[in-house]
Amino acid sequence: ETGVTQSPTHLIKTRGQQVTLRCSSQSGHNTVSWYQQALGQGPQFIFQYYREEENGRGNFPPRFSGLQFPNYSSELNVNALELDDSALYLCASSFSGKYNEQFFGPGTRLTVL
Amino acid sequence: GENVEQHPSTLSVQEGDSAVIKCTYSDSASNYFPWYKQELGKGPQLIIDIRSNVGEKKDQRIAVTLNKTAKHFSLHITETQPEDSAVYFCAASKGNSNSGYALNFGKGTSLLVTP
Numbered sequence: 001e002t003g004v005t006q007s008p009t010h011l012i013k014t015r016g017q018q019v020t021l022r023c024s025s026q027s028g029h030n031t032v033s034w035y036q037q038a039l040g041q042g043p044q045f046i047f048q049y050y051r052e053e054e055n056g057r058g059n060f061p062p063r064f065s066g067l068q069f070p071n072y073s074s075e076l077n078v079n080a081l082e083l084d085d086s087a088l089y090l091c092a093s094s095f096s097g098k099y100n101e102q103f104f105g106p107g108t109r110l111t112v113l
Numbered sequence: 114g115e116n117v118e119q120h121p122s123t124l125s126v127q128e129g130d131s132a133v134i135k136c137t138y139s140d141s142a143s144n145y146f147p148w149y150k151q152e153l154g155k156g157p158q159l160i161i162d163i164r165s166n167v168g169e170k171k172d173q174r175i176a177v178t179l180n181k182t183a184k185h186f187s188l189h190i191t192e193t194q195p196e197d198s199a200v201y202f203c204a205a206s207k208g209n210s211n212s213g214y215a216l217n218f219g220k221g222t223s224l225l226v227t228p
Binding site (some may be wrong): 004018031033035040041042043044045048055056057059090092094100101102103104105109 | 114117118120145147149150155157158159162202204206214215216217218219220221
C-alpha cells in the first residue's frame with residue numbers, strides 16, 4: 001500500500017510570487033484535504049476535495065485554491081504569497097466512506113522571503 | 114467554529130512511566146476524535162481515534178477516553194519508551210458536508226521520554 005506523497009519537500013519563494021504544491025493520495029483513497037501548519041502550532045484546515053470538487057473550506061482567503069484530478073491526486077495553489085504563508089503544508093487523504101480518518105503526507109516546507 | 118484546547122504543552126516523563134495528555138472541545142456536534150504523533154521533519158501519524166458512540170478505546174500501550182458530557186478526551190500512554198518522544202496532537206471533527214470533515218487540531222504536546 002502506497003502512502004501519501006508530496007512534492008516538493010522544500011520551496012523558497014519571494015513575496016508576491018505564486019506557488020503550486022502537489023499531493024498523491026494513498027492507494028484506495030478518493031478524498032484529499034490540505035492543511036497549513038505554522039511553526040509550533042497544530043495544522044489548520046485549508047480545504048478538502050472529493051470527486052474533483054471543493055468539499056468544504058476553512059478560514060483561508062481565495063488566493064488559496066486547489067484542484068483534484070481524476071486519479072485523486074491534488075494541487076494546492078497559493079497566489080500573491082505573503083510572509084505569513086511560510087509554513088509546512090500538509091496533504092491528507094481519506095476514503096469517502098470514512099471522511100474523518102485522514103492520513104497525512106510528509107508535507108512541503110514553504111519559506112516566503 | 115470548533116475550538117480544541119490541549120494540555121500540557123510540554124511533558125517530560127521517565128522511561129516506563131505513564132503519560133497523559135488532555136483535550137477539550139467546544140462544539141457538541143463533534144463526533145470523531147483522532148490523535149496524531151508527529152516526529153521532527155515528518156507529517157502527523159494517526160495513532161488512535163475514537164468516535165462519539167464509544168467511551169474508551171485501547172491499542173496496546175495507548176488508550177483514549179472520551180467524556181461527551183464534559184466535552185473532553187484524553188490520551189494515555191503506558192510504559193513509555195524513548196521512541197514515544199514526539200509532538201502529539203489531538204483533533205476533533207463533526208464530519209458534515211458543510212465543514213468538509215475538517216479536523217480541528219489542538220496546539221500540540223511535546224512529549225519527552227528520558228531513559
